[in-house]
Amino acid sequence: MVKKRSLLLVVVSLALLVLSACGAKTVDQSSQGADGQAGAGDQSLERVKSAGVINVGIEGAYPPFNFYNDKNELVGFDVDIANAVAGKLGVKVNFVPTPWDSIIAGLLAKKYDIIISSMGITDERKQKVDFTEPYYHTGGQLFVPNDSTITDPTKIEGLKIGASIGSTFEEKAKELKVDLVTYKTDMLTFQDMLNGRIKGVITDKAVGANMIKEKNYPFKALGDVLYKEEAAFTVRKDEGSLKEELNKALKEIQSDGTYEKISNNWFDKDIR
Numbered sequence: 001m002v003k004k005r006s007l008l009l010v011v012v013s014l015a016l017l018v019l020s021a022c023g024a025k026t027v028d029q030s031s032q033g034a035d036g037q038a039g040a041g042d043q044s045l046e047r048v049k050s051a052g053v054i055n056v057g058i059e060g061a062y063p064p065f066n067f068y069n070d071k072n073e074l075v076g077f078d079v080d081i082a083n084a085v086a087g088k089l090g091v092k093v094n095f096v097p098t099p100w101d102s103i104i105a106g107l108l109a110k111k112y113d114i115i116i117s118s119m120g121i122t123d124e125r126k127q128k129v130d131f132t133e134p135y136y137h138t139g140g141q142l143f144v145p146n147d148s149t150i151t152d153p154t155k156i157e158g159l160k161i162g163a164s165i166g167s168t169f170e171e172k173a174k175e176l177k178v179d180l181v182t183y184k185t186d187m188l189t190f191q192d193m194l195n196g197r198i199k200g201v202i203t204d205k206a207v208g209a210n211m212i213k214e215k216n217y218p219f220k221a222l223g224d225v226l227y228k229e230e231a232a233f234t235v236r237k238d239e240g241s242l243k244e245e246l247n248k249a250l251k252e253i254q255s256d257g258t259y260e261k262i263s264n265n266w267f268d269k270d271i272r
Contacts, residue, residue, distance in 0.1 A: 054089065121231070157176060209221065
């Protein structure tokens with residue numbers, strides 16, 4: 001009888017342990033969060049704050065958003081926004097210049113914490129990374145020489161058109177069935193158009209306008225934007241706590257006048 005009771009106690013104890021373990025697992029899973037929210041194991045914000053530095057991937061060849069000036073200093077709208085947001089987080093910025101065609105790979109390889117480099121939000125990119133709320137709105141536009149015979153930016157099938165590799169401009173060019181020529185940077189596309197090697201360039205409307213103004217290129221924007229785009233900070237998918245804090249900081253600089261001041265400095269208007 002004693003043996004039977006002992007056996008029964010063992011069985012009941014094991015059952016309780018199993019139920020307890022299942023319950024603990026359920027709680028742990030629910031704490032992971034959904035839709036990019038911070039999970040229980042997410043230490044991304046704590047990591048950045050403990051270091052006192054946020055490492056930011058940036059192209060550095062996309063004026064006026066991010067580029068090197070005559071003094072070889074990294075400047076631009078993205079640079080100023082990154083510094084302002086970092087200030088709200090209480091950390092400094094360490095910029096990590098990275099070629100555009102490998103910038104997402106660098107983030108996934110943890111070479112930096114985030115990307116602030118005018119990256120447009122796309123469904124394809126969302127499969128690999130996550131995005132904050134947009135920090136500005138823009139659009140892709142066709143730029144052509146002043147004496148170009150092209151009259152419709154959507155009717156360029158078969159024409160030799162340049163775009164930066166790995167960009168949404170490249171995707172739009174493919175959609176329009178052009179004879180596509182890709183480049184490492186937008187600056188190279190304009191140089192090749194000046195030399196007559198391509199008939200047009202698809203790039204960001206502000207970038208194109210800035211290059212024409214700064215270099216006095218004999219080019220013009222043709223028609224309206226080909227598509228509208230939202231740019232956001234780029235983060236790794238499992239780092240919701242950092243994403244939440246970045247969204248909070250972005251909202252703060254937009255509400256206290258900092259964002260408007262930065263935007264007016266580079267574009268003479270608020271581009272949010």
